[in-house]
Amino acid sequence: MILPAGESLELELGVSYALPRRGLPAAVSFRRWAAAALQGRVRRADLALRLVDEREGCALNRHYRGKDYPTNVLSFPAExxxxxxxxxxxxxxxxxxxxxxxxEAREQGKPLAHHYAHLTVHGVLHLLGFDHIDPREAEAMELLERQILAQLGIADPYRD
Known part of the structure; x- marks a missing residue:
């Protein structure tokens, strides 16, 4: 659902760092990226974002997805x-x-902040119900990510 242009967003975002913050984006950046993904889609939202190390990332991925490795982003919609x-x-x-x-940012030659922005937008879209299980869903979700990131001045993350 797309809301009317100019509709304001009321966002509560809690950011927690489970590892040293040096070199990591500030909470204000995560808020900006999450708000960009939510703008025009919801009026009010509360979400939490946690930055973890590989050990915790692996434990969460193993427990919730049955995969024994850390992954870049996990989304847990509220129930x-x-x-x-x-x-x-x-x-x-x-x-x-x-x-x-x-x-991943190093391997892909992307600015670290841009990769964090992309993964934040990607994760927020998952929380809104978007997915990429089948090719049509993936194409629609990637297009939306590109549009949101472009509004933030960030290049297409899927471009080679």
């Missing part, structure tokens, strides 16, 4: 009990594995 209404709708949680993100 509230029926009848529970909150002041701000909770979208869910994002987990970014900092060493994996840094390694």
């Amino acid at each position: 509230l009990p029926p009848g529970v209404a909150l002041e701000l709708p909770i979208l869910g949680d994002l987990v970014l594995c900092a060493p994996v993100v840094a390694r």
Whole structure:
């Protein structure tokens, strides 16, 4: 659903760092990137973002996805009990594995901040229900990511 242009967004974003913050984006950057993904799609949202090391990233990926390796981003959409209404709708949680993100950015020759922006946008879109399981869904989600990142002044992350 696309909201009318100019519709303001009320966003609560909690950012936690489970490793030293040196070299990692500030919470204000994550807020900007998440807001860009949410703008025009929801009016109000609450979400949490956690930056982790490879050990925690691997443990979470193993527990929730059955994959024994750390991955760049994990999205956990909120599942509230029926009848529970909150002041701000909770979208869910994002987990970014900092060493994996840094390694991918180096390997892909991308600025680290741009890769964090892309993965934040990607994760937020998952929390909104977008997916990339089949080719049509993947194409639509990637197009939306490109558009959002372009608005942030970030080049197409899928370009070779």
